[in-house]
Amino acid sequence: MSLLDGSDLKEQQKINDFELKINREKQKLDKKLTRKKILLGAFLVDALEKDAVDGLKEYTADNLLGFLTRQGDKDLMADLVKELRIN
Incomplete structure (x- = not known):
């Protein structure tokens, strides 16, 4: 064992701790970012359900599926888009 090994181990431990x-x-x-997204989503869902913003339902129905990139996400949101178009 070298006399220098102890110092190197301490430095490596500091790096690991950092x-x-x-x-x-x-x-x-x-x-925090995930929570912000969830809260924003809840806010927008509330606005959609209450029809609180003129044109928001139509805008969402017209653009949501185009915004999504994964087919599974599009499939998941298809019913919501249909519901928005009906109401």
Whole structure:
């Protein structure tokens, strides 16, 4: 064992600790962003259900499926679009 190994191990441990802290902060940020999206979505759903904004239902029905890129998402939202067009 070299006399220098102990110092290198301490530095590597510091790096590992910083990386762990960075990852925790990234997770916190991701959770905040996800929560913001959920709250915004809930707000818009409420506005759609109450027909609170003139033209929002029509705009959503006309543009939502084009906004989505995954076929599974389009399939999931197809009923909602139909419902918006009826009401």
